[in-house]
Amino acid sequence: MVRFIFRRLLQVIPVFLGTTLLVYYMVFALPGDPIAALFGDRQPPQSVIDALRAQYNLDQPFWVQYGLFIKNLFTFNLGVDFTQQPIADSLARAFPVTAMLAIEALIIQAVFGIAFGVFAGLKKGKLFDSTVLVVSLLVIAVPTFVLGFVFQLVFGVQLGWAKPTVGANADWGNLILPAVVLGLVSFAYVLRLTRASVSENMNADYVRTATAKGLSRPRVVVAHILRNSLIPVVTYLGANLGGLMGGAIVTEGIFNVPGVGNKLFQAIARSEGPTIVAIVSVLVLVFVITNLLVDLLYAWLDPRIRYDQ
Amino acid sequence: MTSANIRIDEATAPVRPILEIKDLAITFKTGSGEVKAVKNAHLSIMPGETVAIVGESGSGKSTTALAAIGLLPNNGRVSAGQILLDGEDIAHASEKRMIELRGSHIGMVPQDPMSNLNPVWKIGYQVRETLKANGRPDGPDDVARVLAEAGLPDAARRAKQYPHEFSGGMRQRALIAIGLSCQPKLLIADEPTSALDVTVQRRILDHLDKMTTELGTSVLLITHDLGLAAERADKVIVMYQGNVVEAGPSLELLRNPQHPYTRRLVESAPSLASRRIQVAKEQGVDAGDLLAPVAAAQSRVQDEVLQIKNLRKIYKLRQGLGQTSDFAAVDDVSFSVKRGTTTAIVGESGSGKSTVAKMVLQLEKPSEGQIIFDGVDTAGLKGKELFKFRRRVQPIFQDPYGSLDPMYNIFRTIEEPLRVHKIGNAASREKKVRELLDQVALPQSMMQRYPNELSGGQRQRIAIARALALDPEVIICDEAVSALDVLVQAQVLNLLADLQDNLGLTYLFITHDLAVVRQIADHVCVMEKGKLVETGSTDDVFDNPREAYTQALLDAIPGGSLLLPPAVA
Numbered sequence: 071m072v073r074f075i076f077r078r079l080l081q082v083i084p085v086f087l088g089t090t091l092l093v094y095y096m097v098f099a100l101p102g103d104p105i106a107a108l109f110g111d112r113q114p115p116q117s118v119i120d121a122l123r124a125q126y127n128l129d130q131p132f133w134v135q136y137g138l139f140i141k142n143l144f145t146f147n148l149g150v151d152f153t154q155q156p157i158a159d160s161l162a163r164a165f166p167v168t169a170m171l172a173i174e175a176l177i178i179q180a181v182f183g184i185a186f187g188v189f190a191g192l193k194k195g196k197l198f199d200s201t202v203l204v205v206s207l208l209v210i211a212v213p214t215f216v217l218g219f220v221f222q223l224v225f226g227v228q229l230g231w232a233k234p235t236v237g238a239n240a241d242w243g244n245l246i247l248p249a250v251v252l253g254l255v256s257f258a259y260v261l262r263l264t265r266a267s268v269s270e271n272m273n274a275d276y277v278r279t280a281t282a283k284g285l286s287r288p289r290v291v292v293a294h295i296l297r298n299s300l301i302p303v304v305t306y307l308g309a310n311l312g313g314l315m316g317g318a319i320v321t322e323g324i325f326n327v328p329g330v331g332n333k334l335f336q337a338i339a340r341s342e343g344p345t346i347v348a349i350v351s352v353l354v355l356v357f358v359i360t361n362l363l364v365d366l367l368y369a370w371l372d373p374r375i376r377y378d379q
Numbered sequence: 380m381t382s383a384n385i386r387i388d389e390a391t392a393p394v395r396p397i398l399e400i401k402d403l404a405i406t407f408k409t410g411s412g413e414v415k416a417v418k419n420a421h422l423s424i425m426p427g428e429t430v431a432i433v434g435e436s437g438s439g440k441s442t443t444a445l446a447a448i449g450l451l452p453n454n455g456r457v458s459a460g461q462i463l464l465d466g467e468d469i470a471h472a473s474e475k476r477m478i479e480l481r482g483s484h485i486g487m488v489p490q491d492p493m494s495n496l497n498p499v500w501k502i503g504y505q506v507r508e509t510l511k512a513n514g515r516p517d518g519p520d521d522v523a524r525v526l527a528e529a530g531l532p533d534a535a536r537r538a539k540q541y542p543h544e545f546s547g548g549m550r551q552r553a554l555i556a557i558g559l560s561c562q563p564k565l566l567i568a569d570e571p572t573s574a575l576d577v578t579v580q581r582r583i584l585d586h587l588d589k590m591t592t593e594l595g596t597s598v599l600l601i602t603h604d605l606g607l608a609a610e611r612a613d614k615v616i617v618m619y620q621g622n623v624v625e626a627g628p629s630l631e632l633l634r635n636p637q638h639p640y641t642r643r644l645v646e647s648a649p650s651l652a653s654r655r656i657q658v659a660k661e662q663g664v665d666a667g668d669l670l671a672p673v674a675a676a677q678s679r680v681q682d683e684v685l686q687i688k689n690l691r692k693i694y695k696l697r698q699g700l701g702q703t704s705d706f707a708a709v710d711d712v713s714f715s716v717k718r719g720t721t722t723a724i725v726g727e728s729g730s731g732k733s734t735v736a737k738m739v740l741q742l743e744k745p746s747e748g749q750i751i752f753d754g755v756d757t758a759g760l761k762g763k764e765l766f767k768f769r770r771r772v773q774p775i776f777q778d779p780y781g782s783l784d785p786m787y788n789i790f791r792t793i794e795e796p797l798r799v800h801k802i803g804n805a806a807s808r809e810k811k812v813r814e815l816l817d818q819v820a821l822p823q824s825m826m827q828r829y830p831n832e833l834s835g836g837q838r839q840r841i842a843i844a845r846a847l848a849l850d851p852e853v854i855i856c857d858e859a860v861s862a863l864d865v866l867v868q869a870q871v872l873n874l875l876a877d878l879q880d881n882l883g884l885t886y887l888f889i890t891h892d893l894a895v896v897r898q899i900a901d902h903v904c905v906m907e908k909g910k911l912v913e914t915g916s917t918d919d920v921f922d923n924p925r926e927a928y929t930q931a932l933l934d935a936i937p938g939g940s941l942l943l944p945p946a947v948a
Contacts, residue, residue, distance in 0.1 A: 275494040278450055282489070283509040283557060284482025287474070293508065294497050301499075373541045374498055 075362065082358050086351065087140075093350045094136050097343040104128070104152070104341035126152075126344065139347060148348045152340055157348050160333060165352070167240040168329035171322075172314035174242065174249035179257040180307055187264025187303075188296060194269045202265075206258035218251045218324040235326040248325040252318050256310050263306055267299035274298070301371050308364030312357040395466060396423040397565050397597040398447060403460035403470075405442050405451065416442045416455065418621040424565065424597045429588075431600040431612035431629070433644070435864040436835070439621040440601050444567045446470070447599065448485045449477035465564065483513040486563035486596075488587075490570040492550035496542040502526070502553050503538030506560060513561040529556035530586045547728070548579040555587055562594055569601045576727040576891055577935040584611060584937075603864055605648045606894075607937035609633045617641045647869035682753075684853060684885050685716040685739065690748035692734050708734045710909040712748075716902075718852070721879065721886040723900035723917075725893055725932065731909040736857050736889045740774055741765060752853075770800055773846040777858035779838035783830040789816075789841055790826035796848045815844040818881075819874060836867035843874065847882075857889045872899055894936050897921060905929050 105122050123129045126149075127138050142149060148157040190199040209217075225247060226234025232247040271277065272295055280294045315330070322331040330349060337345035369375040405417040417439040424430045432440040445451050447462055449472065462470040464484065469477070481487075489495040496505060503522045510517035510525070519535070526534035529552045542550055551571065558566055571587065572580040588611065591598050602608050608615050609629040616626040617638065625638040636642045692709040709731040716722045724732040737743040739750055741757060750757045752768065760768050773796075776782040783792055790812055797808045813823050819840040830838055839859065846854055856875070860868045876899065878884055888900055896903055896917065903920045905913040905928065913926045924930045 273452075275489060275491060276497040279487070279489050279495045279554070279557070280497065280508075282448055282450060282481055282487040283512060284478060284480075284561070285508060285512045286478055289508070289512065293500070298497065298499055372499055374543045 075366075078358075078362050078365070082355070085358060086354050089354045090140070090347055090351055091136060094139065094343065094347050095132065097341060097346055098132050098135065100341050104343070135343075139344065143348075143351065149344050151337070151345045152342050157345050160345075161330075161348060161352065164328060164330045164333045167245075167327060168315060168322075168331065170240065170242060171245050171249055171252065171318075171327060171329060172311060174245055175253035175256070175314055176307065176311055178249055178253035179260050179310075183257045183260025184264050184300070184303060187261040188268050188291070188299070190261065191265040191268025191299070192272065192291065192295075194265075194272075199265070202261065206261050209254050209258040214251065214255065214318075214320050215324065217254060218248075218321055221247060221251050222324060236328070237326055238328060240327060240329075245327070248318075248321050248327055251324075252314065252321045256314075260303060260306065264299060264303050267302055268295055271295050271298045297371075301368070304367055304371060305364055308360055308367060312360040315356045315360070316353050394425065396463070397426050397428075397465055398599065399423040399461075399463040400443065400447065401461045401463070403443060403446065403462065404458045405439070405446055405455055406458045407452070408454045408456075415458075416621055417446075420460075420618065420621075420623050422616050422623065422626065424599060426564070426597055427592075427595045428614070429591070429598040429600060429612045430614045430616060431602055431608035432616045432618055433602055433605050433608045434618035435603055435866060437620075438618040440618045441569055443618070444569055444599055444601050447565075448481060448487055448567055449474075450487075482509055482563065483561045484563050484565065486558035486561070486566045488551075488555050488558040488566065488568040488571045490573060492547050492554055492575070495554055496545075496550055498542055501539055501541055502545065506538065506553070506557055509557050509560050515561055525560045526553065526556045528590065529553070529559065530583075531556065547575050548583060551575060551579075551583055552586075555583070555590070559590055559594065559596065563596065565597045565599065566591060567599045567601070570603070571600075572607075573602070573604070577893070577937075578727060578931055580937070581935040604937055605633070605644050605865070610937050617644065643866065647866050682718050683715040684718040684753055685887070686749075686751040687715065687735070687739070688713050688749040688751065690735065690738065690750065691746050692731070692738060692743065693746040707909050709738070709745075712904075712906070712909075712911045714902075714904050714911065714914055716853075716885055716887060718885050719879070719883045720901040721888055721899050722902045722904065723888040723890060723896040724904045724906055725890060725896055726906035727891055727932075729908070730906040732889050732891075732906050733857055735906075736774075736855050736887065739887060740772060740855055741768065766800075770849045771851050772853045772855065773849060773851040774855045774857060775839070775842050775846050775859045777861055779835050779842055779862060780830075782842055783838055785830055788827055788829050789833075792830075792841060793845050793848055796845065800849060802849070811848065812844075815847055818847065818878065819844045834867075835863055836871060839863060839867075839871055840874065843871075843878070847878070850882075851884070853885045853887065855887045855889070858891070859888070860895060861890065861892060868895070875899065893921075893932055905932070 105119055105126075105128065120129070127135045130138070146158075148161070151157050151160065186202055190202045193199050222234050225231045233244040234247070236244050236248065274294075277290060277294050280290050285293075318329075319331040319335050321327070322329045323335065330353075334346065334349050336342075337349065400420055400422050403417055403420040404415060406413045406415050420439065420443045422430060422432070422443075432443065434440045442451070442455070446455075446457055447464070447469075449469065451457070457470045460470065461468050464480065469480065472480075496502070503519070503526075506522045506525055507517045510521060515521070519538070522538050523535040526538055531537055531549060531552045537545075537549070542553075545553065555571070558568075568587070572583050575583065584607075587598075590596075598612075600608065600612055605615075609632075612629050614626065615629045615632050617624050617632070617640065619638075619640045625632060625636065625641045632641065633645060636645050690709055690712045691707065694706045694708055696704050696706045712731075712735060714722070724735060726732045734743065738745050741760065745758070752772065757768060787795070790809075793812045793815055794808050797803060797811060802808070803811065812826065816823050816825060821837060821840050821844070825833075825837075830841070833841065839862075842859075859875075860871050863871060872895065875886065879886060886899070888896070890896060900917045903913075903915060903917050904911055905920070905926065907928045913920060913924065913929050920929060921933065924933060
């Protein structure tokens, strides 16, 4: 077990170097000069341009740029962005917001997805099941930006149930609307996954045996059907958390959430290499760690899984 | 005791049956309307009595038993008749009442120990929730006691393990423990040991007998094995296509079967008394045909098509922290197979018999020793030569459900080996497939169908046709008939015998079932824990087993001593 975790953490090193190198190279290869773009139509003096290029190491060849970046990263110096703000500061502001949004969305999709999925699976083919299936298909089919604007208009503006935009002061309360929109698509997948899993496990031999033992129906459903059905669902939710932490560019954009997605979008628009790679580096870590947690959780849910090969 | 007598007893004495089923009919709602799975079932079980229902798959035996514990699938319902449990009609009882009865009044031991324990809970937990649900004391000591009573050694520690850490036999003991934990008056045992090795089967049934006798539990035993039913039950009920066709005391029914179906069952039940299947031709009187088998018999003794010399297979077992230990799955096995004969390798699970088969098929590399096929050491075969070898040696596997690709139709399944080996063109391949279907006695119209539309026996015929497609010389049958009902099994064994005679095939037959060996094999190799413990001609091994292990295997055949020799003309 300890060996397994250690081995998995060791894997982080090549994954980390590989992804940062790739992302750094892609930003480097982008056409256009980011410094020139900073000044728009004005033509700054050559000395200013040179000074800026030197500050961001843009005058160096690619490998030197990348090497310097990695070196700085290991000394916890992420540098400053093109507005001279320390990147570390802006990440420290953005990540908690995105984490809140992600967790809220995860809770929404897990609770409602599993609950509806279990009932649909137990009543497969009945009216409730068919309705839920059609609705979930609809949710999957409608793009997030449509869903986002409709929710913003209906619940935020017309009904006034929640704040239509989030702005600077993000908290659990005013993140509810973007969290619902963000969670909806995965909610539909969680629901369908749970439903399929439940309706399959319902006919398992051990469920029949559990009933034959004289257990009550709720007990059979919770201890024998639900417990076993959660294994694939939890795996999906865990992998999904990694994705949610990466920020939702569209959702954060619609509701003006100052999260990672927003930051990343701005940085890409400005070809801000250091910021993009810094965000990606943190995301890689988040991904690897959530995946590790999912694997550990998986073994806890299913005792047949062993880490020793 | 006949059923007429029971009625008289009932009128005069206060003793009444624990379970009485009267005129029971069960229907299933399917896509194409209602299907009657059980048309007319009736039986009665007195306190302490064991009654067996015998029949093939689809006869309605399991459905009848499931109805008695209220566990019919959702699309099934009791459409007529009564199920009286201790006088109370429970055919249409409420779910609440059934939950009260299950566990405490009616227990169940299900068929497949592999799938009937929930893999995510510890064994102890699964016993404990049974005790708890039925209001019995459910402390760790009680759990251990229940498991120990079912014959599980070291029960307190074992209770903390998960099902996947148990062998099949141990799991079945755990399931028996669960079924009997609340001392029900009636135990429904649905094929409780058909998934286990014969010797394990015997031990478990003995223990179940002992427990139910001590507790005075009545048992409703469901089985397809007439021998087992006769050996274990006081009364046998034969079901066929949803009807009870015959019922009576076990021995009487076996010795003097009245219904034609029962007679067929008794005749085809493989037992120690049965003999090597005689091919149809040899039984016939056509003098011209008689010459051919003689010629074949002469060429049989000619050469040894397969020689196994000092074969060994070592698996490395991990023991944590980089240490490994050697496990000899096959340990110094030598035997040879003569062309045109059948050699059977018998043994229990884990004896290494399937590993030998895999090595002969070149699906596993031997650690040591030689496999000489037709004078050539197979270890040196590579690329094209190995490809050619595969054409001459073909397998038939146990599970006809798992070994056919569900996405391939029958034509494609049988034609595939021809295509892979680039034999003939499309027209000649189709002709060959038609011939093969004729050989295995299936209609040519079956070519366009898919495996899920066929029965188990039909699928196994397809597997045989596929194996024959390349005109192989040797066929390795790995438990090829173990998954089939007795009647179907008898048909497939006859087919294999006929094919051997017509095509001069050599069989290497891997099985745990000695009764089958008796019917098909010329030579027997008995394996135990990787070692070859006894070899010899089938008659020698059966009549004078030298090794205690062979004797134990022979003794474990259910009903072996009870069955009378079938009338062979």
